Amino acid sequence: MTRDFIHINDFIILVEEANSTNIEVDSCRFDEPIVGVAFYGSGNVDLTVKYHQNQKKFQYTKGLSLSFYADEQVEFEHTVSPNKNLKCIVVATKLSNMEQLPNQEGELFSDLLKELVNPKASYVEGPCFYMIPEMENIVDAFFSNSYSGKTKMMFFRSHITALLSHFFGQLAIKQEEVSKPKHRKQLDKAKDILLENLDNPPSLSELSQAIGFNTTSLKKEFKAIFGVPVFKYLQNERLVSAHKLISEKEATVQEAAWQVGYDSLSSFSNAFVKRFGYRPSQIK
Structure with missing residues (x-):
């Protein structure tokens, strides 16, 4: 199991990867309330989100992009098995940092993920959809690059920007389709x-x-x-x-x-x- 935390501007990037010949359970929490988007690679790991007495299960995560709000009470549990390994990137920001995000990213979160920026529970699930091929390629690149040091950080910074651009672009398209008149x-x-x-x-x-x-x-x-x-x-x-x-x-x-x-x-x-x-x- 490898878990890297990378700080880019006011974003926290969590890169997780795990393989196992046995069934293993790995869980994580965040230290304070965050708004995030999880991008799952080819591993197709099982995910269970636990909060208070509730839980939400995801059994087909390959290519999934999942937006969410979570406070300190929320536990994200991955079940890794021989055929279901973990490849996940979480792009998150503290709720208190939302207005400080550069390049209008804070406005995008506020406009397209309103239910997450103004949460009404410990865990709030936002839009969830399967990634387009361009997004999947970016996620795969995170787990296959061989860079290190400053070059690796430059690589991560550019790819995170591209990944978020695709995510918000697809989200805007889907919301526009929902709002289009049907009559x-x-x-x-x-x-x-x-x-x-x-x-x-x-x-x-x-x-x-x-x-x-x-x-x-x-x-x-x-x-x-x-x-x-x-x-x-x-x-x-x-x-x-x-x-x-x-x-x-x-x-x-x-x-x-x-x-x-x-x-x-x-x-x-x-x-x-x-x-x-x-x-x-x-x-x-």
């Missing part, structure tokens, strides 16, 4: 209803019913996919339509305002100025 057809239908009824649009409740949504889901998913709230989108389309009518001399300013649903000419003119930077009467 594109219904949202497109809502948009079409608005465009067809610029002069007399439905209420938010009526629009929700027309596409089978509740109002909360409609507001959230419409903004996520079109970039603006429902009625801001409606207002923009009204003003664009009015601009076209006036510029192509198909309607006067007053007529254009009425055709896109404005009862007040002053309200229309003020909204037009905010949208285009000049009054409708100035269109040539």
Whole structure:
């Protein structure tokens, strides 16, 4: 069993490796609360996380990246056997050091691992996924390099930066996929209803019913996919339509305002100025 602690900036890097011809159990704890990410290499060791009266087991760890918060009460137990050896890198930082991390790393932890930066228990498990090949290659390189001294530290520093970059990049992609609206057809239908009824649009409740949504889901998913709230989108389309009518001399300013649903000419003119930077009467 080998266990190396390496300090890079405000990160603690724990590199663990173990092989055995028998079944052996190795455990470790951290001296104070930390936020960390564990990256498991090809060994496929068994992992049990124990805290208070609880425990969480991982029986297939090969290629696993596991983010977590842990205080001094949490025990990480690895069971090493002939066919399941340990190859693990833990990149951790003290919770108290979060704001001091360089290169916006503290912001990434706070933005993408909020549940870990603001823990509500001794052990909080964050996002967990299997690494892409580029990440696996970096982890394997840690256990096959032959450098020493300053060269070894330089190697570790560059590879840890690359590993974290991949981790946060993959995490951002996965979170974006989760947050993407799943009802594109219904949202497109809502948009079409608005465009067809610029002069007399439905209420938010009526629009929700027309596409089978509740109002909360409609507001959230419409903004996520079109970039603006429902009625801001409606207002923009009204003003664009009015601009076209006036510029192509198909309607006067007053007529254009009425055709896109404005009862007040002053309200229309003020909204037009905010949208285009000049009054409708100035269109040539």
